[in-house]
Every structure is written in C-alpha cells, then in structure tokens.
Amino acid sequence: MASFNQLISEIAHSIQQADSVPVRNAIRLSLIHARNELIRQNYENHHYVDKTLQQRFRIKLIDIPDGDIEETEELDLITIKRSEFKVPRPVRLTNNLPFHSIRTAGSENPTLIPYVREGLMQYYAHLPGMTCLPCYDIINDYIYINGSRNVIYNNLEHIIIEGVFERPYEIPEANINDDDELMFSEDMIGTIKKLVLETFNAQIVRQTNEIPTPNLMR
Incomplete structure (x- = not known):
C-alpha cells in the first residue's frame, strides 16, 4: 500500500515536476480531494463505507x-x-x-x-x-x-x-503523517491517481509565470 508521500512523488515524477514544491503541495491537496470524492461516489453506489477508512x-x-x-x-x-x-x-x-x-x-x-x-x-x-x-x-x-x-x-x-473525515490527519490522537498508509485502501489508489493525473496533465502547475506554448504543427 502506498503512503501519501509515495503517491505525491510518483505523480510529480510522471508530470516531470519532481522538484517543484508548489506542484507537490498542489498534488497533496488534489489527493485529498480525489480521496473524498471517491468515498462519496462509492457510498452513492453501494451505501457503504469500508470500516478501515472510518x-x-x-x-x-x-x-x-x-x-x-x-x-x-x-x-x-x-x-x-x-x-x-x-x-x-x-x-x-x-x-x-x-x-x-x-x-x-x-x-x-x-x-x-x-x-x-x-x-x-x-x-x-x-x-x-x-x-x-x-x-x-x-x-x-x-x-x-x-x-x-x-x-x-x-x-x-x-x-x-x-x-470518515475529509482530513484524517486532523483527528485527535490519530498521529497520521504523509508517510503513513492509513488514508487510502489499496483498491482506491489506481482511481485516485487517475483523477489527479487528469487534472495535472491538463494544466501543470509551474513555479514561473511562463505561459506554456502548444506544439506547433509543421
């Protein structure tokens, strides 16, 4: 099972922004959003939240x-x-x-x-x-x-x-950090990565004010 930091690093490398602190912070927020969206969708479909996520x-x-x-x-x-x-x-x-x-x-x-x-x-x-x-x-x-x-x-x-809470690390005495594997179930990771990558492939966060230029057809 992947930890939070492992997922952040994997996604940051895949979009070629491994050393960008703003990008890593944005990925962290996107992982939280994707996790909560997936939990809500699963509940809508099955009327059940896995005990391990509670x-x-x-x-x-x-x-x-x-x-x-x-x-x-x-x-x-x-x-x-x-x-x-x-x-x-x-x-x-x-x-x-x-x-x-x-x-x-x-x-x-x-x-x-x-x-x-x-x-x-x-x-x-x-x-x-x-x-x-x-x-x-x-x-x-x-x-x-x-x-x-x-x-x-x-x-x-x-x-x-x-x-089940939006930010599990805010729970008193939870002691959850980005190296823990408590925020995700193994079967959720593939879908969560897909949701996050769809966001960052469309618009990659950059540290500069440079406006990306689309590839020109020759």
Missing part, C-alpha cells in the same frame, strides 16, 4: 453558558451541552447524516445519540421513546446536545464520534 475519537463536552442557552418553554427543550472544540469535518455522504455514529462515553452500556436538526427537535420530543433521549446537531463545526429540561445529563461529559 476513524473514531473521543471529545469532551462542556456546559452551555446561561446566556447561550436556547430553549423552548412550551416543550421543555433545552440545549444542554456543546463540544469543547470544533470537530473535524466529515466527508459529505448521501445519507443526510454528518457522522456514522455518536454515542455516550464512560458507561458500561453506551447509548447512541440520534442526529436531529435543532429546528425539528420540538417534533421528535413528542415521539414515543424519544422524550428522554438526547439528540445532537452540528452547528458551525461544533456539536450541540439537545434534550429535555426534565432529564439530568450531568454525567454526560464525553461522547465518541465515528465517521
């Missing part, structure tokens, strides 16, 4: 300051927790869910937290079995946990997030 990490929740609490008195709904920091952006999939799963952490029986848009939470609160469950929404890259004012969530201090 990542899981734990984040801390904080209490919402009193001035920032959004609540609906008629339905006893309240925003109770928020992720301490912004979370990495997931790859856009066609299942209308930002992540594969979010669940509680620190208990013997972890509970899945369903995704419900903040504006729809008032309707879900009337569904049987949903009244006492927390739900989450993602706003400005923060995760917000919404729930009933009558249910105590003092013990909800961390959650576990699982999904």
